[in-house]
Amino acid sequence: MNKLFTCITITLALTACNATVKTNTTSITNIPETSVETPKNIIMVVADGMGPAYTTAYRYFKDDKTTAHIEETVFDRHLLGLSSTYPARESGYITDSAAGATALSAGIKTYNGAIAVDVNKKPVNTVLQWAKKQGKKTGVVVTSQVNHATPAAYITHNESRENYNAIADSYLDNGINTDLILGGGWKYFIREDRNLVSEYIQADFQYIDNYQAISQLAPQKPVLGLFAEVGLPAALDDSNPHRLSMMTKAATSHLANDNGFFLLVEASQVDWAGHGNDIASAMAEMDDLAKTMEYLELYVKNNPDTLVVLTADHSTGGLTVAANGKYIWQPALLHQIKKSPKTLAKQLAKSDLTQNEISTILNFEVSKLEAQQLQQAKYKGFEQREKYRNLSKTAQAKMKEPSVEKFMHKAVKRLIDSRTNTGWTSGGHTGIDVPIYALGKQHDIFSGQLDNTDIAEKLFSLLGKKQ
Ligand SMILES: [Zn+2]
Known part of the structure; x- marks a missing residue:
């Protein structure tokens, strides 16, 4: 009932909104309808494991105690709704990052462990792959290894997230569909049996393996950047604690082109801090994510033909702000x-x-x-x-x-x-709904109580795919 009501409200709001835009535009210029409604650039940000307690905690972590009020964060400014995260029926109510990412990338419910395949292990189309087919440039920026569950579920297909080498191989073997990949994972790309880095270079990619080289990328030439053996160092230990925002900045300028781009950005290690029940690392990862979102706010301001959506695949660790019956954090x-x-x-x-x-x-x-x-x-x-x-x-x-x-x-x-006085209820994932944030062109269609699959469906329809 509630969902139906939300749908009707959103549909009505959208119709009204589109009608106004169309009238204004046709009277001023002759821009084709699709260019009015479809954002040229789409940036999907996944904060792995970031349930609502993380953004709440981050607000108080950043609070300036010398002022009378509590300052709003970049997250507070763009909150639009909540998303359910449950996987396919056979995996119960609690998702893992693979099924969660597949819901966000392909708009389908699947079993835990699946990388963009359905419950019958059949590959399913993803928004990144679809965007590439529409002539957009595509990119992936993560703080995990680049063949980890979330990026993999946008780029490729596999029946199990554990098949790390096969997933890395498939990035090339299935036909390269990504113009930029930044993150960690030498271990999977430079192996005894195969050197994927040399193969990428043969495929006319530029390869970089240190942060300094990010500022000297040759424009137009696709890029593979791997900066660590597996995942990048934790934000607190990294030479650049804001490495996600630095990589995101580089990606947006590298991918910019007349046809637009689709970029996946993952704050991968919010989840790792959650699994470790580590509040210090969780806030440092959130700080990197906040800097990334603040940069994207500015990017949208300068490039209004851009949509940014941020959500989580699930919450991790059962983080609570205050614990043990004490009213303090x-x-x-x-x-x-x-x-x-x-x-x-x-x-x-x-x-x-x-x-x-x-x-x-x-x-x-x-x-x-x-x-x-x-x-x-x-x-x-x-x-x-x-x-x-x-x-x-x-x-x-x-x-x-x-x-x-x-x-x-x-x-x-x-x-x-x-x-x-921080509390944790689990070393794993929890099933609570996660927040949705969006800004830029068409951001308002992501409001209300949604399901994770709705997010992919909306992106597909913005990219012109008929369901
Ligand atoms: Zn996890």
Whole structure:
């Protein structure tokens, strides 16, 4: 009932809106109808794992405490609706990133793990592939490896997201359909059995492997840019904590052409921070995404013939802003954390440290009790490792050697949670609806309660595909 009402409202609003545009345009110029309604450039931004708690948390994380009000964020300015994220019936209510990305790229529900194939494992057309066929340039910018679930579900097809090498191979073997690829993943492109980078160069691509080279790209020549073995370093550990916005800027200027472009941008590591229940990394990834969206706001202002849509494929970690019955959330501490908890844990695991030394590494004052808790986590790690080392070889083969760093990593994250009063309910995905944001030409058709498949359907119809 609600959905029906929303549909009617949107249809009416659209009809009204189009009617006005058409009348105005025909009286002034003779631009063909399609160029009025269809944005020349479409930028789809997927924030992997970004449920509504992430954008809420980010608002308070960025709040300037010296002012009376709480400042709005770039997300607050463009919120339009909510999207359901459930996968095909056989995978229940909770999606993974592959089925979620396939819904967003192809407009169909499929099983968890599927890369742009339907429940019968049959390949399905994606918006990126369709845009390419319409003569647009296409690009993909991610902070994960470029053959990870989300980018793969726009570029190619595979029955399983786990087939990383086959997915990378297919980017070439199925016919190159992407003019620009930026992200991580040397490991999958430069292998013993095949060097995909050389093959891309033979196909007349320019290849770059460091951020500095991004500013010196030859215009017009397609580009493959891989900047890490697998995913890029976490925002907190990267030489450029705003690498997503930097790559997005480069992509928009590289892809600009008379026929327009389709660009997929993925803030891949919001999800990884969520899986790790790591609020410090989550806010750093959100900050990179916010910078990207602020840049895209400006881009739309200068290039009004552009549509930008941002949504998430699902929420991750069950993040909550405040926990344990206490009505407080204190994100200020997060601004002092300059390295990821994983990197901090490595430094803390090295040797016995005093309370002061721990405070110096973490870049915030820890109490005597907190210092003791961190030391205890380290001893627990040593103890478990000793136990493992005393096992027989056959018993050892059945399990991984416990890592002291892992114990420390968990302890550092729990300390940050306790200081900020952040809560998590899961190490996996959750089924809550995710926010939809849109700006630029035709942005208003993305409002209301939508399903993830509606987003692809709307993009297809903007790109002139009859359903
Ligand atoms: Zn995930």
